[in-house]
Amino acid sequence: xxxxxxxxxxxxxxxxxxxxxVSAELVEEVLTMLRTTGRTPEVDVDVLRAAAFRLxxxxxxxEVGRGWLELLDAVRAHPDARLxxxxxxxxx
Numbered sequence: 001x002x003x004x005x006x007x008x009x010x011x012x013x014x015x016x017x018x019x020x021x022v023s024a025e026l027v028e029e030v031l032t033m034l035r036t037t038g039r040t041p042e043v044d045v046d047v048l049r050a051a052a053f054r055l056x057x058x059x060x061x062x063e064v065g066r067g068w069l070e071l072l073d074a075v076r077a078h079p080d081a082r083l084x085x086x087x088x089x090x091x092x
Contacts, residue, residue, distance in 0.1 A: 006061050006068045010088035015056040018049035027051050031060075034067040040074040045081045048074055052087075 007015070026043060030051040033041050040048065052071055055061050061068055072087045 006065060007056070008088070008090065011068075011072065012056050014087045015049075015052040018053040019057075020046050020050045020053070022047050022050035027054050030071075031055070031064070034064045034071060038064075038067045038070055040071055045075060045078040045085050048078065049085060 026047045027050050030040055030043060030047060033039060048071060075081055076086055
C-alpha cells in the first residue's frame with residue numbers, strides 16, 4: 001500500500017494510465033459526489049477512469065479516502081468496462 005494506505009502501487013499505475021479527454025466538469029462531479037457521499041454517480045467508464053487519474057496525478061487521494069475503493073468498484077461493475085479498463089485485483 002501507499003498514498004496513506006488507500007491505494008496500492010498497482011492501482012496508482014492503473015490510474016495514471018487512465019488519462020482521457022473527458023470534460024473537467026464531469027470529473028469534478030464524480031469527485032464531489034465521492035467526497036460528500038462516498039458513492040459514485042452513474043457516468044461513463046471513461047469518466048470514472050479520468051477521475052481516478054485526476055486523484056492520483058494531483059495527489060488528491062486524501063480527499064476521498066476509502067471512497068477510492070468505491071471508485072475502483074464502480075469501474076469493475078460498469079457494464080461498458082472492457083478488460084483494459086479494469087483496475088488490478090487487490091491481494092490484501
